[in-house]
Amino acid sequence: xxxxxxxxxxxxxxxxxxxxxxxxxxxxxxxxxxxxxxxxxxxxxxxxxxxxxxxxxxxxxxxxxxxxxxxxxxxxxxxxxxxxxxxxxxxxxxxxxxxxxxxxxxxxxxxxxxxxxxxxxxxxxxxxxxxxxxxxxxxxxxxxxxxxxxxxxxxxxxxxxxxxxxxxxxxxxxxxxxxxxxxxxxxxxxxxxxxxxxxxxxxxxxxxxxxxxxxxxxxxxxxxxxxxxxxxxxxx
Numbered sequence: 001x002x003x004x005x006x007x008x009x010x011x012x013x014x015x016x017x018x019x020x021x022x023x024x025x026x027x028x029x030x031x032x033x034x035x036x037x038x039x040x041x042x043x044x045x046x047x048x049x050x051x052x053x054x055x056x057x058x059x060x061x062x063x064x065x066x067x068x069x070x071x072x073x074x075x076x077x078x079x080x081x082x083x084x085x086x087x088x089x090x091x092x093x094x095x096x097x098x099x100x101x102x103x104x105x106x107x108x109x110x111x112x113x114x115x116x117x118x119x120x121x122x123x124x125x126x127x128x129x130x131x132x133x134x135x136x137x138x139x140x141x142x143x144x145x146x147x148x149x150x151x152x153x154x155x156x157x158x159x160x161x162x163x164x165x166x167x168x169x170x171x172x173x174x175x176x177x178x179x180x181x182x183x184x185x186x187x188x189x190x191x192x193x194x195x196x197x198x199x200x201x202x203x204x205x206x207x208x209x210x211x212x213x214x215x216x217x218x219x220x221x222x223x224x225x226x227x228x229x230x231x232x233x234x235x236x
Contacts, residue, residue, distance in 0.1 A: 028176025043188035056185025062139025064178035101228030108221025
């Protein structure tokens with residue numbers, strides 16, 4: 001029995017079973033472990049930009065919030081606005097993936113431009129006091145495409161008149177995603193900090209810290225191009 005089937009069963013039951021939230025959290029964490037959601041891109045960004053713990057928390061949280069919003073908007077439109085009569089789910093997913101890919105490309109280009117701008121002697125801080133645009137773009141991109149399981153659970157809840165319960169399950173699903181992505185971010189931040197405190201390998205590590213942001217920008221841009229091309233191929 002799939003995750004969606006199990007949670008739909010809980011939607012038919014009396015009250016609000018606590019085990020449903022445990023299952024939703026575990027499913028969200030497992031979903032985040034699967035390919036996608038920008039885990040490698042997030043790690044590259046945090047290493048390249050020498051991110052801090054709060055950056056990792058922001059990235060994980062923004063993916064979870066965006067995923068919850070995307071599931072909610074699509075499910076409501078699908079249920080009450082007859083979106084299913086206008087576009088097939090495969091097409092809608094393809095369009096969302098295309099937008100996500102373009103956002104990733106924009107992130108990579110922005111990072112490269114920012115590094116080049118700094119390289120000419122402008123802007124010396126890392127901007128830790130601001131919500132970095134790159135984090136926003138990656139967060140939106142990672143959570144833009146809704147999970148089919150979470151989507152089905154919310155649609156079923158809306159049809160059964162238990163939309164509030166179903167929405168809580170979808171939010172819990174997103175929290176599970178956020179915890180995994182935050183963990184990935186912490187590992188990336190910890191690795192970056194080790195590089196900065198290089199000891200006797202200081203010169204080599206200094207070069208690495210100079211090159212890492214450029215590699216991160218190039219890698220993110222390339223990944224975005226691949227994601228965009230894949231989405232276009234799916235749509236065609």
